[in-house]
Amino acid sequence: MTDAFIIDACRTPRGIGKQGRGALAHLHPQHLAATVLKAIAERNNLNTSDIDDVIWGTSSQRGSQGNDMGRMAALDAGFDTRASGVTLDRFCGSGITSASLAAAQVMSGMEDLVIAGGTEMMSYTAATADPNSPPMMDAGNLRLRESHPQTQQGICADAIATLEGIDREAVDQLAFSSQERAARAIAEDRFAKSVVPVYNLDGTLALDREEFPRPGTTMETLAALKTVFNMYMDIAVDDQGTTYGNLVTKKYPALEGKINHVHHAGNSSGVVDGAACVLMASKSYMDSHNLKARARIVATANMGDCPTLMLNAPVPAAQKVLAKAGLTTADIDVFEVNEAFSVVAEKFIRDLNLDREKVNINGGAMALGHPIGATGSILIGTALDELERSNGRYGLITMCAGGGMAPAIIIERV
Numbered sequence: 001m002t003d004a005f006i007i008d009a010c011r012t013p014r015g016i017g018k019q020g021r022g023a024l025a026h027l028h029p030q031h032l033a034a035t036v037l038k039a040i041a042e043r044n045n046l047n048t049s050d051i052d053d054v055i056w057g058t059s060s061q062r063g064s065q066g067n068d069m070g071r072m073a074a075l076d077a078g079f080d081t082r083a084s085g086v087t088l089d090r091f092c093g094s095g096i097t098s099a100s101l102a103a104a105q106v107m108s109g110m111e112d113l114v115i116a117g118g119t120e121m122m123s124y125t126a127a128t129a130d131p132n133s134p135p136m137m138d139a140g141n142l143r144l145r146e147s148h149p150q151t152q153q154g155i156c157a158d159a160i161a162t163l164e165g166i167d168r169e170a171v172d173q174l175a176f177s178s179q180e181r182a183a184r185a186i187a188e189d190r191f192a193k194s195v196v197p198v199y200n201l202d203g204t205l206a207l208d209r210e211e212f213p214r215p216g217t218t219m220e221t222l223a224a225l226k227t228v229f230n231m232y233m234d235i236a237v238d239d240q241g242t243t244y245g246n247l248v249t250k251k252y253p254a255l256e257g258k259i260n261h262v263h264h265a266g267n268s269s270g271v272v273d274g275a276a277c278v279l280m281a282s283k284s285y286m287d288s289h290n291l292k293a294r295a296r297i298v299a300t301a302n303m304g305d306c307p308t309l310m311l312n313a314p315v316p317a318a319q320k321v322l323a324k325a326g327l328t329t330a331d332i333d334v335f336e337v338n339e340a341f342s343v344v345a346e347k348f349i350r351d352l353n354l355d356r357e358k359v360n361i362n363g364g365a366m367a368l369g370h371p372i373g374a375t376g377s378i379l380i381g382t383a384l385d386e387l388e389r390s391n392g393r394y395g396l397i398t399m400c401a402g403g404g405m406a407p408a409i410i411i412e413r414v
Contacts, residue, residue, distance in 0.1 A: 004106035004280050005293035006411065009381030010039050010196050011276035014369040015211045017122030023207040024198060024273040025123035029058075029065045032198065032275035033073030033119040039196040040115060040279050041077070044291060049080035052111035055102045056087045057094025057118030058373040059402075060125040069119060091402030092340060094118050095276065095376025096409055100300035102280050103409075107297070112285040117277030118373035125372075126271065148307045150403070151247035154229030154268065156310040157341035158261045159248050163309075164347055168262040171342035172222040175267035175366045177356075178339060182363025183215040190362050190389060194276075194381045212270045212369040222266045230261040251308040267342035272369030276377035295384050298394070298410040299325035305404045311344050313406030314398045315351045321396065321408040329354060332410075333392030336379040338399030339364035348398075361386055375399065380409065387413040 012032055015024035024032065033056065041048055056070030070085030090097040095118035102116035138144075161171065185191060186209075197208035233245035249256045281291055301324055303317035314337055322328060329352050337348045337359065349359055362382060365375065376399060383395035398408035 001107050002109055002282050004103040004297040005283065005286055005414070006295040006297070006384060007279040007281050007286065007291050007293060008040055008044050009276070009278045009377070009384055010036050010043065010194050011374070011378050011381055012036060012198050012274050013195050013207050013210050014272040014274040014371060015207050017126065017271040017273050017369070017371070019123050019127050022123050022273055023211055025121070027198070027206065029119050029121040029124060030069055030073045030076050032121065032273065033069055033117070034076035035198050036117060036196060036275050036277045037073055037077040037079065037115065040277050041079070044279060049082045050113050051079065051083035051115060052113055053105065054083060054085035054115045055098045056085060057090070057098040057376065058087050059089055059091050059094055059120060060372070061087065061089055063128055064124055065121065073119070090405065090407065092338065092370070092372050092399055093376060093401030093405060093407040094373040095378065096380070096397060096399060096407040097376070099278050099377060099380055100407060100409055102278070103297040103300060106280050106282050112282045114280050115277050116280065117275065117377045119275040120371040120373040121273045122271045122371060123273050149247040149250045150307050150310060152229065152232045152244045153310060153402070154263055154341065155232055155244055155248055155259070157263045157268070157343050158229050158259050159252065159255055160309055160311060160347065161262050161343045162255060162258065162260045164343070166262070166343055166346055170346055171262050171267045172219060174342045174346050175222055176217060176219050178360065178363045178367040179214060179217040181361060182213050182367035185362035186210060186213065190385065193385050210368055212272050213367050217266065225264040225266045227261040227264050229263055248308060263341050263343070267366055269338070269340050269365035270369030272371050274369070274371035274374045274378065276374045276381060278377055278380055293414050294388070295411045295413050298412050300407070300409045302405065302407050305406070307404035310402065310404045311340060311400040312347070313404055314344065314348050314400050314408070317398050317406035317408040318348070318352060318396060321410055325410050327394065327410065332394045332396045333358065333390065334361060334383045334386045334395040335359040336383045336395065336397040338370060338375055338379065339366045340370060340400050342366060344400050376407070380411065384411060384413070
């Protein structure tokens with residue numbers, strides 16, 4: 001088996017994911033994907049007819065985000081028609097999974113040049129979502145609901161915080177730290193290597209900077225925010241009177257009337273639009289085309305966990321990928337765990353007994369936003385940039401995903 005090398009990674013800045021407010025919200029999702037695909041090809045002087053596949057992650061594959069964005073965006077980017085494309089959905093984990101599958105194709109010797117990535121226009125998906133359809137729970141599939149009830153993810157976050165004894169101050173402190181770190185990273189241009197500007201169809205600039213961060217955030221402003229997900233508890237999800245709250249307490253009856261709601265807009269991931277991609281190649285292709293590796297893929301792993309709590313798989317996923325790599329947490333210089341909700345990152349740090357200075361060094365989704373299908377690919381690029389900046393060796397990237405899953409990947413700077 002050969003190595004899979006990361007040649008380059010790039011991404012768009014993240015725009016506020018609301019129609020009428022976000023700088024990217026008026027664009028077609030394929031346009032964001034095509035922006036990063038075109039950039040990665042131009043930055044590395046690729047002959048796009050050599051690209052074996054474009055493996056893309058998009059969670060909400062409906063309407064403008066449907067119809068195999070990987071292929072359509074490659075065509076929109078001007079790639080040779082021989083560069084094929086496929087689109088996958090592992091909910092929030094899609095952007096890591098696309099990279100893991102790309103690496104597997106190269107490592108197996110089946111492909112030599114693959115682009116992985118993802119896109120999510122949350123401004124679009126929010127505008128087209130059915131408010132009466134609960135996430136992951138088709139009301140017609142009562143058998144699945146009976147065995148594995150799955151509720152609103154913010155309720156899951158509050159349920160985990162309650163079970164783990166993680167209080168409001170702890171989740172707010174992590175959110176405050178995320179904003180501080182993101183502000184420092186932006187001020188020091190730590191994202192400059194990866195971020196590419198997005199242009200409108202008429203050639204004018206749409207966005208060239210992060211749009212979501214709130215650098216003026218303080219512990220006091222966070223403390224003043226009202227919790228959100230307690231308001232979802234009594235919302236009915238079917239005509240039988242089943243509520244979001246029922247879906248979690250059915251599996252965890254001890255939580256009935258006892259969930260400590262600690263999450264709000266400031267300590268949950270931001271709703272944004274964005275796209276990202278990672279270019280991978282075999283050593284033989286790299287050497288024959290004068291490409292220089294920035295990193296190699298060490299190991300990948302996937303892990304499932306309780307779908308009712310939904311957000312707890314990153315810890316076992318990290319343990320699994322470390323075991324595959326023959327490494328320990330002490331070997332990892334940079335951890336990127338997606339801040340879907342503050343409790344996810346807080347539990348990750350506590351359970352693995354990590355040095356907080358190694359986790360989400362440049363802020364996370366609470367400050368920068370979480371464009372669902374793109375985030376995993378963004379975090380791979382962020383970890384790589386930080387390894388190069390700090391002269392580190394290993395980076396571990398993971399994130400929770402709907403259905404109670406987590407993909408994980410370890411990269412080594414070269």
